[in-house]
Amino acid sequence: MAAKMTTHAKAQPAAKKAPAKKVVGQSAGKSSKVAGPRGANSMRTGPDDRGFFGMFGGRFVAETLMPLILELEKAYDDARADPKFAAEIAYLNTHYSGRPSPLYYADRLTKHLGGAKIYFKRDELNHTGSHKINNCLGQILLARRMGKTRIIAETGAGQHGVAVATVCAKYGMPCEIYMGATDVERQSPNVARMKLLGAKVNPVTSGAGTLKDAMNEALRDWVTNVRDTYYLIGTAAGPHPYPAMVRDFQSIIGDEVREQMLAAEGRLPDTLVACIGGGSNAIGLFHPFLDDKSVSIYGVEAGGHGLDVPNGHAASMNGGKPGVLHGNRTYLLQDDDGQILEGHSISAGLDYPGVGPEHSWLKDTGRVKYVYATDKEALHALQVCTQQEGIIPALEPAHALAYILKLAPKLPKSNLLVMNLCGRGDKDLFTVAKALGMTI
Amino acid sequence: MTTERIDRRFAELKAKGRAALVTFVTAGDPDYETSKQILLGLPAAGADIIELGMPFSDPMADGPAIQLASQRALKAGQNMKKTLELVRTFRAKDTVTPLILMGYYNPIYVYPKERFLVDAKAAGVDGLIVVDVPPEADDELCVPAMELGLSFIRLATPTTDAKRLPVVLANTSGFVYYVSITGITGTAAPDVAAVHQQVKRIKASTTLPVAVGFGVKSPEQAKAIARGADGVVVGSALVDAIRDTVGPDGHGTAQTAPRVLGVVKSLARGLAAG
Numbered sequence: 001m002a003a004k005m006t007t008h009a010k011a012q013p014a015a016k017k018a019p020a021k022k023v024v025g026q027s028a029g030k031s032s033k034v035a036g037p038r039g040a041n042s043m044r045t046g047p048d049d050r051g052f053f054g055m056f057g058g059r060f061v062a063e064t065l066m067p068l069i070l071e072l073e074k075a076y077d078d079a080r081a082d083p084k085f086a087a088e089i090a091y092l093n094t095h096y097s098g099r100p101s102p103l104y105y106a107d108r109l110t111k112h113l114g115g116a117k118i119y120f121k122r123d124e125l126n127h128t129g130s131h132k133i134n135n136c137l138g139q140i141l142l143a144r145r146m147g148k149t150r151i152i153a154e155t156g157a158g159q160h161g162v163a164v165a166t167v168c169a170k171y172g173m174p175c176e177i178y179m180g181a182t183d184v185e186r187q188s189p190n191v192a193r194m195k196l197l198g199a200k201v202n203p204v205t206s207g208a209g210t211l212k213d214a215m216n217e218a219l220r221d222w223v224t225n226v227r228d229t230y231y232l233i234g235t236a237a238g239p240h241p242y243p244a245m246v247r248d249f250q251s252i253i254g255d256e257v258r259e260q261m262l263a264a265e266g267r268l269p270d271t272l273v274a275c276i277g278g279g280s281n282a283i284g285l286f287h288p289f290l291d292d293k294s295v296s297i298y299g300v301e302a303g304g305h306g307l308d309v310p311n312g313h314a315a316s317m318n319g320g321k322p323g324v325l326h327g328n329r330t331y332l333l334q335d336d337d338g339q340i341l342e343g344h345s346i347s348a349g350l351d352y353p354g355v356g357p358e359h360s361w362l363k364d365t366g367r368v369k370y371v372y373a374t375d376k377e378a379l380h381a382l383q384v385c386t387q388q389e390g391i392i393p394a395l396e397p398a399h400a401l402a403y404i405l406k407l408a409p410k411l412p413k414s415n416l417l418v419m420n421l422c423g424r425g426d427k428d429l430f431t432v433a434k435a436l437g438m439t440i
Numbered sequence: 441m442t443t444e445r446i447d448r449r450f451a452e453l454k455a456k457g458r459a460a461l462v463t464f465v466t467a468g469d470p471d472y473e474t475s476k477q478i479l480l481g482l483p484a485a486g487a488d489i490i491e492l493g494m495p496f497s498d499p500m501a502d503g504p505a506i507q508l509a510s511q512r513a514l515k516a517g518q519n520m521k522k523t524l525e526l527v528r529t530f531r532a533k534d535t536v537t538p539l540i541l542m543g544y545y546n547p548i549y550v551y552p553k554e555r556f557l558v559d560a561k562a563a564g565v566d567g568l569i570v571v572d573v574p575p576e577a578d579d580e581l582c583v584p585a586m587e588l589g590l591s592f593i594r595l596a597t598p599t600t601d602a603k604r605l606p607v608v609l610a611n612t613s614g615f616v617y618y619v620s621i622t623g624i625t626g627t628a629a630p631d632v633a634a635v636h637q638q639v640k641r642i643k644a645s646t647t648l649p650v651a652v653g654f655g656v657k658s659p660e661q662a663k664a665i666a667r668g669a670d671g672v673v674v675g676s677a678l679v680d681a682i683r684d685t686v687g688p689d690g691h692g693t694a695q696t697a698p699r700v701l702g703v704v705k706s707l708a709r710g711l712a713a714g
Contacts, residue, residue, distance in 0.1 A: 050576065050577075058577060059574060059576055059577070060545060060572045060573060060574070060577065061572055061574065062500070062501040062571050062572060062574075062595070062597075063574060063594070063595045063596065063597050063599075063600060063608065063619070064501075064595075064597040064598075064599050064619065064622055064623075065599075066574045066576070066599075066600075066604070067599045067600065067601060067604055068599070206504065206507060207497070207498070207507075207511075212498065213498075216498055216499075216500050219500045219501075220500065220501075220503075220623075220624045223500075223501060223622065223623060223624060224622060224623040224624065224627070224628075225622075226599055226622050227599075227622070321550070323546045323549055323550055324544075324545045324546045324549050324572065325498060325546055326498075326500070327572070329549075332546075334546070334550065336519075336550075337519040337520055337547055337550070338496075338520070338546040338547035338548070338549065338550035338551070339495075339496065339497040339514060339547070340497045340498050340546070
């Protein structure tokens with residue numbers, strides 16, 4: 001503990017000397033390849049030219065898609081070098097999404113746990129109710145720049161599907177959403193929202209009918225309609241450049257936290273916590289802090305019924321091994337023969353057998369500590385948050401909260417902890433009520 | 441060098457003036473024993489080159505027919521070790537028919553890949569088609585496979601334009617597999633005239649034979665495609681014959697192998713009549 005404190009003490013003045021260099025709302029316009037303030041040892045320069053973060057990432061797709069993937073990479077490089085693109089995103093973030101989202105001091109929860117000073121990054125207050133809109137606004141603008149006329153997407157919990165349907169409605173573009181039949185059932189409010197927004201929702205019955213199967217079907221659609229269709233991937237995974245691009249669009253979360261924390265406390269946070277499915281909300285919070293050694297970072301995977309239950313969890317990094325799926329090399333839930341497992345989580349948004357490749361790299365380098373919370377722990381945390389703060393979180397960030405219930409009491413009161421509250425819980429009411437034995 | 445089997449077969453067929461019938465079935469579909477019966481019967485039924493699918497839980501580039509074939513095989517307990525065992529069994533009986541393993545990267549990657557290449561070569565595999573390893577990742581699998589004498593057969597597609605074609609052809613050996621549609625296996629029917637034009641375009645850049653696949657189902661279609669190509673790949677039609685003859689337990693019945701081999705025979709007759 002003493003050693004850790006020393007590290008903090010050393011790092012904090014340095015952080016003060018270098019105030020946030022970024023302007024809120026402009027992160028999407030910055031090139032991750034530009035060295036800028038990032039030195040030779042920076043952890044923020046990835047991926048390399050072939051899309052790799054260490055051994056993870058890459059472009060593992062069928063030949064039909066390769067020309068388009070290369071075109072997409074070029075289009076994104078052009079877009080982020082264009083100040084007009086950044087300005088358009090910044091405008092929409094402010095006036096359409098309602099950014100910046102507040103950094104809220106959760107005072108009752110802090111007192112309740114008696115340790116670290118807990119802040120919530122309120123990304124559940126964004127238009128559409130989650131962080132997903134950050135990415136969708138960036139990608140729809142890119143799709144328009146590329147002259148694509150049709151949008152497809154996969155969705156698990158439906159949060160990404162709703163955000164895609166929303167931006168497609170705003171820009172008058174036809175949109176088809178692939179959603180596992182199992183998820184269509186357990187996330188029916190979001191299905192209704194997507195339909196109301198004009199999207200065609202295609203229930204996927206192949207495989208087990210969950211998020212990975214929805215992604216397979218979206219890829220099949222893309223391969224068939226590659227010339228006019230843009231695939232709007234919802235998480236920081238898939239073939240390069242998606243992981244880097246989605247991360248860049250989501251990094252506004254961490255950029256804002258940096259600025260807001262400096263304003264509120266005069267220094268950087270000490271601890272960051274976010275839930276991990278594919279990991280887009282987490283990488284958005286983490287990425288701007290990767291080079292700040294004083295900041296401890298935790299990603300919380302879905303432990304489902306427990307890691308010891310075969311195929312009973314969705315913790316790809318804690319309970320899987322590296323493999324290649326959906327265009328990238330990353331940690332995957334799989335059997336000894338390399339067949340992908342379905343996994344399980346009470347949260348449809350975390351129920352994916354893979355994870356974004358940058359997280360796999362951050363795990364192996366040790367920069368981020370990846371832990372997990374079970375279904376039960378997440379349900380309990382959801383209730384604690386609701387009762388202490390009057391905020392009903394989605395089941396996804398409830399996993400991050402569950403870990404905070406364990407972590408915060410062990411930290412000193414001076415420790416500034418930020419959790420990304422990346423989605424609101426309305427969509428989960430039926431699931432939660434059922435799990436708690438309530439009748440609606 | 442095992443690539444010789446592929447080269448020799450195409451040379452023989454060229455001398456006879458006919459295109460190769462390339463057949464695809466998934467290893468272990470619908471069960472190991474039935475799959476073995478089908479595989480061993482393929483050369484006599486008229487298959488010139490055999491593509492054997494390595495089952496995968498998430499075949500992103502395949503249509504429902506071949507995804508279900510993978511699911512049947514996996515459910516019946518198929519895995520990579522058994523697939524290689526199937527190849528060894530085949531090779532013990534047939535030393536001339538080229539056999540190519542086709543599938544996705546992950547089961548190879550976790551085998552792990554170095555040992556997979558050695559084991560595949562030892563089992564008598566001639567070449568590999570790995571759908572999700574593009575030329576940009578040649579150092580992953582293609583180059584090590586070539587070093588061991590295994591052909592790495594690349595897919596060229598309607599989206600592979602003139603600029604990209606040399607990249608695709610660079611490390612390809614054995615033959616080039618032209619994907620006749622932008623789409624997944626076993627769905628849309630290809631436009632024969634457009635396919636012939638594309639094959640001509642590819643052949644202007646390579647001396648390798650070009651086989652055409654995806655969406656070829658009937659003997660008439662196969663015959664029409666074969667007029668402008670060195671080979672025709674048929675998969676979903678055979679896999680459908682398996683689906684239609686499995687028993688209630690999902691395993692093969694007495695009809696399964698004869699039905700599949702019957703489809704192959706009629707396709708072969710169609711090509712011979714061309």
